[in-house]
Amino acid sequence: MNLWLAPAGLHVARGEVRDAPALARLHAGGFFRGWPTAEFEAYLADPATTPAYVATDAKRTIAGFALLRLADDESELLTIAVDPKRRGKGIGRALLAAALSDLTMTPVTTMFLEVDEANGAAIALYRRFGFVPVGTRKAYYPRPDGTAATALVMRAPIG
Structure with a gap:
């Protein structure tokens, strides 16, 4: 199993099915429409096509x-989430670095992602890793007020 160092005494490891409830909680805390635990379980059940990376401590928190x-x-970055109390500490950067590092050992040559065009912090993170805008998706992200945000589609080479 690969392990990568992360800030604040954490490390990054591969996600497992047993992590699904924690991932669902974190996702719901960061997005208007969180995904249910069952969806995470389904994704995590097939690490060959849907790898997950978790920033965790020794107790698997x-x-x-x-x-x-x-x-x-x-590849596509489906979602990335960090506990709101721990944002701004480099955890998202460590997660993305681990994922991109792991992908260099695969046939993957490109990663895509969508990000709310108003999420400046996330866009800055992605740009640090070589992502560039390649398009938009209008009305992609629902908002609590009933409106929808535009997603910026970004792409980066792997390796």
């Missing part, structure tokens, strides 16, 4: 995670 989808030579 999860502070953040990243979930990918792999298809042929492309």
Whole structure:
């Protein structure tokens, strides 16, 4: 099993099915429409096509995670979330670095993602890793007030 160092005494490891409830809680705390535990269980059940990375301590208390989808030579960052109390400490950066590092050992050559175009912190993080905008998706993210945010589609080469 690969382990990567992360800030605040954490490390990044591969996610497992047993992590699904914690991932669902973190996701619900960071997004208007959180995914249910069953959805995370389904994703985590197939690490060959949907690897997950968790920032965790020695007791497996999860502070953040990243979930990918792999298809042929492309990958997609499905979602990334960090406990709101632990944001701004480099955990998201550590998760993304681990995922991209792991992908260099696969046939994947490109990663795509969508991000709310108003999420400056996330966009800055992605740009640090070489992601560039390649398009938009209008009305992609629902908001609590009934409106919908535009997603910026970004792409980066792997390796």
